Amino acid sequence: MAGYNGRGVHGQVVDAIGRSIVRGDVPQGATLDLAALQAEHDVSLTVVREALKVLAGKGLVDARQRRGTFVQPRSAWNLLDPDLLAWEITPATLPRMLGELEELRAIFDPAAAALAAERRDENDIALLRARFAEMEGAADSASATTADLAFHRAVFSATKNELLARVELLARSLFEERDRLVHEHVPGSAALALHGALVDAIADGDAAAARRATEDLLGRASDDAATTTHTKAP
Template sequence: MQQYTARGVHGQTVEVLAQRILTGQLPEGAILDLNALQSEFDVSLTVLREALRVLAAKGLVDARPKRGTFVRPRSAWSLLDGDVLRWQFARSPGPGLFDDLHELRSIVEPGAASLAASRATEADLAALDAALADMAAAGADPLAAVAADLAFHRALLAATHNELIQRMEVVIETGLAERDRMVHGTDGPRDPVPSHKAVVDGIRRHNPAQAARAMRKLLDQAIEDVARLERNHLEDRQD
């Protein structure tokens, strides 16, 4: 599904309505008062309906004759959609969302590393090496560090040469970007190069078990980083 990019009044309308649905301000089954929303947002009915079409495509709302436009049950939401994920992370996600992301990555990425060790081409290895080089060069620049980490995991999934695994990029990257921004935005983040290089070493040696083991260790470090942030936030609130 194509990712939605917010633009102007239309984009703001989509974002605000999405946040209200995801936070429960507009609960499941709620009927949307289009006239009230049109007045509140000061937009034309055409703009409002177009915004609702975007949300409908992502499973958040639907419209029925005699019932009107309503919020669909969470079970119908396209939770793997890049925008829905981004909207959830944008509303200060609790640890549960990061836990779900970690579990997903723990299932997908060690297997991806194992496949990459069997299938990676010289071009794949070059892409992984380039991401490592960018990671090392990023230093204390959080934006560069995030970009390099995303490039690494994108290259890893590509090296599996499995189109379905590569499609997991949207889910992993969206959550990973938010986690990285939190981690790299704090003082003293650990050097990410050694743990990522260990994965590449296993792939370069065509050793699936080594690559998968290194990826599991990398993921263990990632969950430790999030746990450290949560401890720091708790201590700050207690001060």
């Protein structure tokens, strides 16, 4: 996931400052020196200020007269912001975050699969089969990760519930990191057949079978992820 780092100079500054705050290099409560940030990133003061506006929208910083711009406490951060999730991934935080992702999926994924089976239409079925075919044809871990993410996005889309679909969107950076690790270290995972069973259950309109297939997938995903928690994140 490119995040702000792929959005030009402005985006690179947002990414760099945001990452330093989220990862604790700049402590909560610290007042930011805008001139120092300008010199550090070799950009104009306007770029720094615009970057801080973006970070303020994410709850990371705020500004007050006489105090200047300062780092907000973590309780004020928008922790579901996709960029914050991406910035927080480190070798130290990855095991905890993957554990939290498993808990999140256990709550949402089976229900989403059941709804998808109840509400899917022919276009959804066609898309799911196409995404599954992409998973089957993935030639390397990168393409397998892309196909896996697209498959689950199609499941959530078939629920016809936009808020559920946003759950996947919000956690996409963590899903991507998890899938990347699994597809790099557990090639030919048995989960592929389980994905196929989920497609069939949704296509058949069988909500109970879709829920069971998803629960089986989550169990497999937990086993696969357990073999990767020692792997360092970027």
